[in-house]
Amino acid sequence: MVMKPELDKNILIFLLVSIGLIVFPHVYHIPAAIFGLFNLLLVWRLIGSWKPNWLPGKPLTLVLAVSGIGLLYSQHLGLFGREAGTNLFIIALGLKLLEMKTERDIYLVNYLAFIVAASQFLYEQSILMASYILLVCCVLLATLVCINSCSIRLLAALKTAAIIIVQALPIAVALFVLFPRLEAPKWMLFNDSHRAEAGLSDSMEPGSISDLGESFELVFRVKFAGAIPPPQQRYWRGPVLSYTDGKRWTQAAFQKPLGKPAVAGIAYQYTLLMEPQDKNWVFALDMPQEFSAPLTLNAGYQLITSERSDQRAEYKVTSYPDYNTGPINPGEYQASTQLPGEPSDQIKHLVGQLHGFDSAPDNFINQLLSHFRTEDFHYTLTPPVMEENPIETFLFKTRYGFCSHYASAFVYLMRVAHIPARVVAGYQGGELNKVGGFLEIRQADAHAWAEVWLENRGWVRVDPTAAIAPERIEREINIDRQTAYGIASGNNYLPRPAYNWLKQARQLWGNVDYNWQRWVINYDNKSQSSFLSSFGINDLKAMIYWMIAVIALITAALCWFLLYQKPKAADKVLLIYNRFCKKLVKHGLLRGAGEGAKNFADRVKIKLPEQAEEVDQITALFIKLRYGRTATGEDLLQFKTLVGLFKG
């Protein structure tokens, strides 16, 4: 192996740029100090490719290495796990760049860059990121092509690398589909607690929030097996908040409900595709009835998963919008009539005025809803802050609020009238993606509504926000698109598409993304086995056999495509002539290197005078076919026959 003493500058710059591209998306995930150090090292090396003297010597490299390790230590990332690993590899890559001297080092750097590229997928798995990484991998392979072809024609190298990747894709896809997916054993799972996915919070404090950002972050998708329920029934049930201290609403410790709710009427069958969550809540349509492990129903009729929630997951659920939860148990009754203290006279007066104490619960509910409708109540995403007595302030002073304000005020007033009531948090509505035929529920669809327990009917959903007169809603926003009350990160704020085409494009993209999530990202051992069993591949052995067979098939096709070349006419001529020469070897006649065909023929004729004629014919045809311009296909045929007939 010939080792070039110096690395080609252009190849080096090419490699450095591609490494910069690989690490760049990590800017969101790694500490700024580490990203800064890496870029310092990268730029240093880049300058060093023009001015080699500026590169650090051994002692300085050692200092840099030690400071890199120090930096890693100072970030408290630990030794194992995603964060620690990613940062470690990035720092190692940066340091290795500085002492890149031989081809071997380039390979090492290249391999490290591939690992850093893979670590990118631990943070983001979108189509865009996958395409980006694929492109950069192509550039990385191109540097290897450059080294091995000793050429600096970067475009040609890129093309070669791209061709190799395209040819590699079929086998990669076959492996992807057929390679057995196994669950990693528990001890191998690192505890990465740093991840923070947006989601509903498990408490609500309407008075303390004055501005609610709308986040269009996707929370989950739903694909219905049959009909899609109308918008007014699309309540996706989250946690039940029963306990309040007057300001804050939280979950109470529930006992088991008395029994399963009785259901009737239409059933909706659907598949939930949950995005990563920070809690193990699964948002089902009211009222989930049929579901399988790992899902369980808690006392608030909320679905809980026992699997890791920080990964996408898919669940099949059947819900019935017509349900009756039956009688209430004493613990539940107590929890859902709990009040933080004696209500104020103003409140009592309002409840009395609305016949809360002297009529049936049904009547009081309607009175209260019409109170919200007829009085000067407004819906806004930017309500004033209500620090003290938020419920009274909202009801009697400001009268501006969003779903949480209305739900909490409604429930409070119900409890004052001794009607069991509670707040339910979750999502409402969802946008139908017409392309894919599924609902997309985003963070902005977060909602809070009330539930009231009524004799013989069980828990009944009441949505006080829906009672607000549409003309009093500030900002152009559909009533079914309520706002989040929890911590909604507003960093990817997207204005609602004003134009139809934009909406269509978004839906199309949403569909592509849905299928990507469903079939690529979420392709785990469960979906693999269900997918493969539809082809009759049921066990591990069959899977491996099929994998080998498919790969062999693709390889055969590739071999044919890559290696089969129609022999050119000139080659054929030479091959046939060589056959002729081989026949003469037996007679001790060897055509010397560089010996002309004519000279050779003369020698042959002396040795084999009786075959002089054939030899002459063959030689003449050979010269004509190989060097002449007027050779025809017939000549080739004749040449072939003559050589075939020639008896050495």
Next chain:
Amino acid sequence: MKLTERFRLSRFVSGEKAVDTPVVLNHRRIFILPTQRGLGFVLLIVLLMLIAFVYNNNLAYMLAFLLASVFFITILHSYKALSGLVVQEGRSQAVFAGEAAGFDIHINNTTEIERHQLQVTLQDTQSLTLKPQSTEQVTVYSLTAKRGWHHAGTVTLSSTYPLGLFRAWSPIRFNLKALVYPKPAPIEMPFPKAPSEENQQGFSRNGADDFYGLQEYQSGDSIKHIHWKAFARGLGVFSKQYGGDQASEEIRLDYDHAPGHNSEERLSRLCRWVVDAERAGIRYGFALPGLTVPPGNGLAHYQKCLEALALF
């Protein structure tokens, strides 16, 4: 035969039987094995699989599978880097023992694909890139030790294109041999006096190798006699001339009278005399047991004598 020996002689290492005809590189002739870097790449794939497994991350799996597939596909590309090349032996030039014999190898690329960074190895390695539909000639060298025929042995064509993960190689043996003359004795000695001429001429040959003067370089002059100092000063190329007017002289070099402990030393001495005599322009005759060459000089005569010495 011992196993290691058999392995060394197998097709795998030393190639097919030695041939004279052009060799077309095909699946019988091309061998492919991963390089050290290729093994590193496998390690990388395993590591990526491990990451994908632990985090149950499908895109990391996909990247690992893609790289594994690239690794696999590269085997075909490595094969393609060599396949279809037509390799033909060229000429070789005679050398003195101890020098490196050069063998010409012609490589013909009859296909439409460019062959990058082909490496032709004998004792050293030459690299070349072959354009589509072109022929290149490389000269590879092999150090000689003994006089006689020196066989080129196995010429290896190899390539690590495209990714350096695999090395494809093809050992080829041609019936290539170079004639190796004996190594000229290191010490100069006066030419032997021809017994018949000694009295007649009464001329001492002792001074024959004394520096005589400079003469403009003529083709055929030994490279060892070029006056390098003058050349370095930019004065032109001159040859150093030795001895007096030798044109009329004639010497007879006889194996039996050559000094030396054994035949090799004698041949070495004779060789030196032949070289010196040719250089000095003396007509020299030549006698080996069983072979007598009449006096003469010039390149053909010189080569004839040296060949006789080489093959004695």
